[in-house]
Amino acid sequence: MEGGEINVLEGMMKKINNHKPILMYEIDDRKKRIFQEKMNKIDSFVSDIKSGGIGHKKILQLS
Numbered sequence: 019m020e021g022g023e024i025n026v027l028e029g030m031m032k033k034i035n036n037h038k039p040i041l042m043y044e045i046d047d048r049k050k051r052i053f054q055e056k057m058n059k060i061d062s063f064v065s066d067i068k069s070g071g072i073g074h075k076k077i078l079q080l081s
Contacts, residue, residue, distance in 0.1 A: 024059055034067060 023043070027034070034041075043060060047053040 023056070024063055027063055
């Protein structure tokens with residue numbers, strides 16, 4: 019799923035909305051700029067769906 023995380027999450031929206039799972043995800047990249055871009059995209063996506071009752075917790079953020 020490397021690099022396609024958002025596409026996978028978007029493709030799972032029906033299941034996510036129906037089952038309201040707790041999402042746990044890892045963001046990893048050695049290049050700080052790319053890491054930040056990935057983190058921002060996923061955080062934005064999760065924030066958008068969080069209002070629908072879906073829980074998430076960012077366990078660790080490395081910078």
